Amino acid sequence: MSHQWGMVIDLDRCTGCEACVVACHAENNISTVGDDQAARGRAKHWIRVERYYEGDFPDVKVKFMPVLCQQCDAAPCEPVCPTFASYHTSEGLNGQVYNRCIGTRYCANACPYNVRFFNFYNPAWEKPLHLQLNPDVSVRSEGVMEKCTFCVQRIKAGEIKGEAEKRELKDGEIQPACVQSCPTRAMVFGDLNDPHSEVSRFARSNRGTKLLGELGTIPKVTYLQKDSWHGAEDA
Amino acid sequence: MRSSCGPKLEAAGKKEKMERRDFLKLSAIGGATAALEGCGNPDHQLIRFVPEEDLVPGIATWKPSICTLCPAGCGLIVRVMQGEAEVVRNGQLGVIKMGLAKKLEGNPAHPINQGRLCPRGQAGLQVTYHPDRIKNPLARTGPRGSGQFQEISWDDATKQLVSHLSALQTNKEEGRLAILTSPLRGQRKSLVDGFAAAFKGAPPVEFAFLDDSVIQSANSWSFGHAALPTVDLGQSNYVISFGADFLGTWNSPVAQSIGFGQMRKGRPGQRAKFVHVEARISQTAASADEWIPAKPGTEGVFALALANVMLREKLRPAAAAGPAGALIAGWSEGLPDYAPEKIAAQIGVAAETISRIAREAAANSPAVALIGDAATAQTNGLFNALAVNALNALLGNVGKPGGLLFSPVWQSPPIGKPASSEDKGLAVSLEKLTERILSSPDAVKALLLYNANPVFGTPPGSRVREALGKVPFIASFGSFIDETSTFADLILPDHSPLESWLDDSPPSGSTRIVASLAPPAMSPLHNTRSMPDVLLDVTHQLGGDLAKALPWKTYDEALQAAFTALYKQQGTKTAKDADEFWAKAQEQGGWWSADEKPSPAVTGKHSAGPVRLDLPQFDGNPDEFPFHFLPFPSQLQYDGSLAHLPWMQEAPDPLSTVMWGTWIEINMQAAAKLGIQQGDLLEVASQHGKIQAPALLSPGIAPDVVAMPIGQGHENFTRFATSRGANPISILSTSSVSEVGSLAWAATRVKLTPVGRGKPILFGGSLREVPPELQHR
């Protein structure tokens, strides 16, 4: 059975801790750009935790919302890419072929979620920081676009393992780095083709919404909206 | 950016006379350095060492380890893969194929963090691979604090240390040896304590800016456990946090976050309410269902007001609170002085709100209250903590599911007989140590320093810097030059945690007995040595009784001894003998008891009478210094000890979204009144000093409070943290928490003066999902 990888993010669980952000850096060889470049808006965080304040003092609430590539089924970043560097994989992922990218940055403009990040310079790891690099993930040169891949290297490794052992993958067997790290278990990853998988079940929740769903991008990430307390003053 | 090619020769030796043989050696090393710096292929110039045997290229293995970046003590698994590294072996630089740590994940089997990690834990990798790690033993060459050191050999380094220590022994001045470390646990602590005891030196002093002594004291008074609680959030129905940043930095954040997720959405149809009481929306408060900005220092009064309502409305029986309640003056009368109507103005919260919260908490059992961080860093911190303890007792949650639990803790057997501090009048706290050094010359003749950075972490009024300057000999075991270790005369760099034998016995986060253990996940990269090994080596070189007290050759032998003791006490069911127990513990990352069993309640120990209302004292006159100054631990840089990690600098702060810097957070309306705009550079002045930071406007902070993250403002802490932002600790008063004596770091008042435009580096664009200009139409 082919897979359709998807994710559910429960905003009622997310505490904005940023573990997912750092886990993604560590897993995917995302280079830090330093203060000067960060000040120019060139920091790269494939997943970011959006923070919105609601209300005014003293009635203030805060909403955290982790945003990563939504792996849109109708991805606006794909048709605009002249070199097929941004393309759709057979498993419904939005693939990014770094060595095909010539750096038009068109895809990043077309992506409504602003989750595509550009290498304005060659990445640098001051020795021996380069030893932290994950050999399963290529590093990206200057002039190349990059973005969340749903940790495709982990997906592939899992699939190959399953094939080698001649068995179906277990639900939850493959976990992207961000999902793996999340202390509150706000993120769930799995196969949307399997109606019984945790991710499929959660995606059907009545709290489920799609980010900018009105644009028709058909994202594969479902957000479960923040809940409120329904209790009472007396039991 | 491109690095330029071409040789960059570095001073490779310190030979005065150059002979032909030396010249050949020098040029060989020079060539190697050139290759590393430039674009040549190092394979051609560098020596290749015999590769590590047990690795299959491209295949990852996962090895257990322990996160040492905060006191929570989460278990790690380390993804190790073969790679090529430039390393030093026996003083020789070369290339080796070795197992390299590539990724840290939570150890799924570990009871504390159950496979999860916080962002700091994820970044632990960068401690090992930090470009500014100390790679060789160093001897100071320049004046103290100048950061000028010279590389020396391990033989020379240990010889120097041994000679200083044996000089103390010869002169019968063993008591003039002091040891200052970060808080240690497990066998590492036993070893350091044992060394101090056997040497007859002063007992080691532990220092960390974020210490839990207030909570430990309060819990000891109220519940008989001098420990941080394990909070059973996952089963709780109502959670009130008084300032505790329990989802970020306080106590055992990962364990608590797991519980929080469970509490929110882990139980179908059941969702607890979370109320956060603090003058600023912290990362934890941001997840609250209700945020109550009570005035700083009124947390205890607030808690007792809640108790008053519960007692008055007979929502809970007064006797339920037991000794923890009885400790509070007026408890049996129903705390009339704390009626919401009486104290509402003082707390800055409407009486109705207080009553409502009390009723909700009483109605939604199990309900639990937490206190920590700024609420315990007021002069009345102990009162606040005792009041919250009484509230918890009244809520009937102590030792119960969904409440405050105390974990059974495994203590490594003590080594030798600990020195009794009272006998000798020796220092047990940093304040006492400082006092002792400053009071008489030569009171401390040698200081061993390990991972503590009090120069950064104490206010200037505590005179730590001055004291360190007076100690004739300081040896540091740290891996980095920081504000404190720059005072060292000798640096004997430790392995990084991933390169070390580690053990731990976390006091909270799980109600199992946890004894974490991990062999090195990778071989050392640099010419470093494990601190406990060096200590043992020095011990044996000094010989005598000292060597008898610490008989082990290496630290793993000491660990094995401790685990053999643990096996005899606990582990006989899980392994057939001590060896198997030891081997299995190494494999799974430690040993933990099968069942979750909180420690039984014991009656509190205290000598004090009933606890009366203690109001917070603030440093600075409100007319001159109109703002409360609220420093807060950083989710990423913690107490500043992680400011050197590029991942922790570039990850955006969860609320301000600031990267690579610091800021001062101020209420929007208050800022508007003062004509302060987003990004204006403000001078923040207390009676003790002034610093500058860009203003960030927020709706989530009280108008009379300004807040600033702890972590930046290092004078000297690697290329990534030095001279970046400002250190809020540097303008704090030395006010202390009454009865406990720890620093009341939230008790200083400040004034603000705009001095220009600042340059905060923000990752996030808008504060609001629907920005104001789009709201009114």
Place this chain on the structure above:
Amino acid sequence: MAQKTPEQINDDLLRPLSGVSARYLIIMACLVAVVIAAAFAFGWQVYNGIGVAGLRRPVFWGFYITNFVFWIGLSHAGTLISAILRLANATWRRPVTRCAEVITVFALCIGATFPIIHLGRPWLAFWLAPYPSERGIWPNFRSPLLWDFFAINTYLTGSVTFLLLPMIPDFALIRDRSSGWKKKIYTVLALGWIGTPRQWHRLEKAMQIMAVAIIPVAVSVHSIVSWDFAMAPVPMWHSTIFAPYFVAGAIFSGIAALILAMALLRKFLHLEEYLLPIHFENLGKLLLVMSLLWVYFVFAERLTSWYGNESSEMAVFWMTQRGSFSPLFWTMVTCNFLIPFPLLAIKKFRTITGTAIASFTVVIGMWLERFLIIVPSLSRKYMPYAWVTSPYRPTWVEITITAGTFAALGLLYMLFSKAVPIISIWELKWGRHEETVRDPVLARRDEEAMA
């Protein structure tokens, strides 16, 4: 005004081709210096990485794409306008067409470099072209950038042809009047033109076919340029009005550029007697129409966005209307309408100076328009958290390269005016001939002169 004899015309219009003045050399040197600076800036960018530009997330396009749209827009000065005027048989067009067509070719060449300059990896620009490669992959024909590639190439080919065809008789004229190496070159360029009726007939036919064919190509080019934006779901980009809006804007800026070029040529090449006030007056009227059309489009575009009140669009709308981009926005309106409208509408001001001033402001205004289409939308695209934190500012690299392209146009124009008569000699004569037929007095005078 005194009518010139054909010989005088030859002399006047071929004079600029021989010899260079000191003033010419000085201006030339200045322009070359700016172009070299721009080349250095580009080299700097390639060497260090495109990070030396001011681009940042989420403003991934800035000056370079602004310049791209601006220059492609400017290219509509020539071929399109000249084709329309030819088809409409506007007799006053004759001294104007060549300067116009030249602008097209040069502006296109300059504009077409920007999609390469702005690439993260410009050395791989050829991957945009479809060719059988070892990578075994075609470019993505669904990408508007590919459409640009084809449209611009087609338009360039067409424009070059359109420019070259009517140059053949003039090349032949120069060939016949020159010697040495010059003669050799112009012999090749003249393509064996000897002025037989068959040749004249074929030239006429070819010009007519080209004039008809080039109009849809020109319209398509700027439509496609607009679709680089309109195809992406970006607030205030994703608009059906964009194609005609861009085409109108292109013609608008094109006419302005043409008037400016003519005013400068008239002054520097002493063509006072060929480029007459009537030419400026007529082009000025056209510019007036386009200014009104432009205002209409801007109004229609803004009105529908504002009335629709869609929050993601309004974020961009208010940013330009009264936010940080509003000074630029109102400058644009001033340059494109408030100044040119009175200058062009009131007959008294529709002089050479008046139209030139109006054109100058329009060129500035239209550059701003392109900038204001691109940057604000990207600065505030959907998710407010991802809005730009530090506003886009061009760096010296972008500014130098931009300046360099203006200098390049001047340089190319100056070189061209040394190689080819900037006014089509035979067309001018042809026009005079037609007039002569109608004006017996003139005819007699010509005869006397020739005798």
